[in-house]
Amino acid sequence: SAVISQKPSRDICQRGTSLTIQCQVDSQVTMMFWYRQQPGQSLTLIATANQGSEATYESGFVIDKFPISRPNLTFSTLTVSNMSPEDSSIYLCSVYRDSGNTIYFGEGSWLTVV
């Protein structure tokens, strides 16, 4: 398994501000992802965090709104920029382990924008 730590676990943010979420994994992983789970909905992939290069964003998500960093194989950050109430969601970091072919998830960061 993989131990994934996300910070913050919860936050209440003011409209128009930005917040950076950190994801730390207990060992090196090839693939790291960021998902969003809006209230009552399923998980939507925001982007794949690539080590040493720009993240790969899914349709509907852009770098200006969700800049992502991945400086090494165990750490990534997701910033939610210029937040609006529609950004209120759980943001999840996940990693893919080649051994076991499994995706693991962090506990999520619950953001509320007021």
Next chain:
Amino acid sequence: AQSVSQHNHHVILSEAASLELGCNYSYGGTVNLFWYVQYPGQHLQLLLKYFSGDPLVKGIKGFEAEFIKSKFSFNLRKPSVQWSDTAEYFCAVNVNSGGYQKVTFGTGTKLQVIP
């Protein structure tokens, strides 16, 4: 692009009833398939997965799922549910495309088990 359909959005069962949650995916190539569970207020946990071999896979807590390639299905089953199985269940498909892994989730099925 792959997609995942979960047909049941909300299922209500009495304890000891049998459970089957449907999951169909669309993708023409090789896939890995997963079922995840999310208990109220908790994070996602892996129930079981399939990536090759025996199409009937057994997971934790008495759950199992059967991969039927011809039907593009990966239905989740449990012979006798318990109140503690009340949760949301997500089916997911992982595709390896050009060296990138991409996991797509279904919309989820909320299971409510009545004591």
